[in-house]
Amino acid sequence: MSTVPSIVPEFVESFPSPLQPGVLYVSVPYSTAAHLCCCGCGNEVVTPLSRSQWVLTLDGRVSLRPSIGNWALPCRSHYIIERGQVQWARTFTESQIRTNREDDRRLLAQQRTEPQPTRRSGFAAAIVQALHRIWPPKWRR
Ligand SMILES: [Zn+2]
Structure with missing residues (x-):
């Protein structure tokens, strides 16, 4: 198929x-x-x-x-x-899914070091927005 x-x-x-x-x-x-x-x-x-x-x-x-x-x-x-x-859209790896579920801070840290997709999916953008609300990135402080 x-x-x-x-x-x-x-x-x-x-x-x-x-x-x-x-x-x-x-x-x-x-x-x-x-x-x-x-x-x-x-x-x-x-x-x-x-x-x-x-x-x-x-x-x-x-x-x-x-x-x-x-x-x-x-x-x-x-x-x-x-x-x-x-x-x-971007496919999350198994570890990213696990990280997302267990430890939001680690996911955000990974995304800082990984190349950002040029266009974020709505799903990924929503996760990042939610993370930014609960744990503002350093560059915003
Ligand atoms: Zn399928």
């Missing part, structure tokens, strides 16, 4: 089985969306839709925010669905 470059919405009552690649199934009654992982691994990714989880925007094409980080899947893919296009 190959990566999925774009995705189209399809409104359903309940999700079909199997799901088709390149389709974001949206169930309004269940306020949930589902799609096959865009890396092509074939795993189903379910995204509950709510203000505190994922927010779906439809303007002819579909966007889903924040980014989708499939840390629990073997592929660990991380991407953003933006206006129907799949934009690949």
Whole structure:
């Protein structure tokens, strides 16, 4: 299987089985969306839709925010669905995920020394913003 470059919405009552690649199934009654992982691994990714989880925007094409980080899947893919296009985001390493969970300070220290991606994903930017609030970097003091 190959990566999925774009995705189209399809409104359903309940999700079909199997799901088709390149389709974001949206169930309004269940306020949930589902799609096959865009890396092509074939795993189903379910995204509950709510203000505190994922927010779906439809303007002819579909966007889903924040980014989708499939840390629990073997592929660990991380991407953003933006206006129907799949934009690949930085993949965190296992140690970065662990660090993020266990020790926010260590994650921030790593990001200081690592080259910064030119464009941060919404997910990574949100983490950095949250870290800056609880632990302001030295250069801001
Ligand atoms: Zn995958």
